Amino acid sequence: MADLVAVLATTHHPFFYRASTAPPESRPDFADEWVRKVEAYRETLTRARPDVLVMVGSDHFHQLFYDNMPQFLIGKAPYYDGNYYNEEREFGLPRMRLKGHEELSAYLLRAGLDAGFDFAFSNELRVDHSITCPIITTRPRADLPIVPIYTNIFAPPLPRPWRFVQLGRTLRQLVEAWPSAERVAIIGTGHLSLELGGPRQFGPHGPDPEFDRKAVEWIANGDIEAALREVTLDSLWTPGNATHGFMDFMLMMGVAGPIKADYADSLDLFHTMEAYFTWYPKGAAA
Amino acid sequence: MVSEGSGRMSKYLVNKFLYSIDRDPALVERYRADPRGTVTWWEAERANVILNLPEMERSTWQAFTEAEREALATHDYVKLFELGAHHFLTLTLYIALFERDYAEPLGFQREYARQLQRWSLPYPDITT
8 A cells, every 4th residue: 555654734825936036136034034944844745755746735716717616626637737827927936847646646536436525627737826836845846746636715615624624534544545655745735814805915924823823733733623613614714814725724634633743833924824734644764 | 587797696707807807918908908998898708708618609698787897997906895706816916907006015915905994804705
């Protein structure tokens, strides 16, 4: 059976690429610390020596729209082009091409259906910054095949938080039952408190530092039950109108299980808090 | 019969407009330079084109309400927020339209937040 060698849950900040590659004269003052934290986090993935990356993210109305909106979707394609004109325009993100892992995609689709998750699928998916940002931060060589999994955290009606946790638990079971000798890492990105297109956007820090403090504690301690007790689709509006992206963190808590993260770090940036977590299901040395 | 712009479905159409303009560099510039003309053209020619279908398989019933049409034609992002347009779509397109007019980084984004200050929770419903 395949080895699940690392589980990573992090924020995806589209400004990191530009901040970290800017020439010295236009480099923002927070860039150095940010780069240090990201490089330390990258090492937590490198150390696990994965062969394939299952990437959980959420399309930001790029390919998926209200005319045909899936709740959970798995890509099954030999390649995924990445990033869009409007991400190039707003964030300076580069065009990318990532290799797919069709065998693992096909397995997860079939086994997922049999386990009660009626995934939508796509044979031609262009991934956006929810997938490419964690590649840029945790695997900038972009040399490993991926399986992208998209969740709907944007277009109501959304699945409820418990469903994201359940999907995470199921993904872990499926990956661990995959008849393969490959080493799999599951990397998911979401948000802590975040406001976009509302009155609390782009403040000096995230819109709800108290939520962020609690959320970081839930994730770092693997306290899924506390998160499920406090977080509902309605409650997520309170920390910020884009905070439903926190459900991707809850999905990753489902993958990791109710245990403390082996690595936890965060960084208070303007308008949102960055957070970095890694678990080693087989132990750090495996 | 469905009356013009009835109920919730035109919220979908506002989102479709924001989405369609935002993904096309030429339309972004056209909408910046001539918002009313762009909205009029788009509603007449594009509103009924289903995104993943050939043009001949179009819908027959899409139309903005008067308030939606006016908000889009006047670049009124505060009104769009009030009408329940998706906040992410509005923000992304309007950054493309107006960020260039502000000298400070995030200057437009902060002005946008100031313009929305009178809103507190619950925000207008974005459900389509």
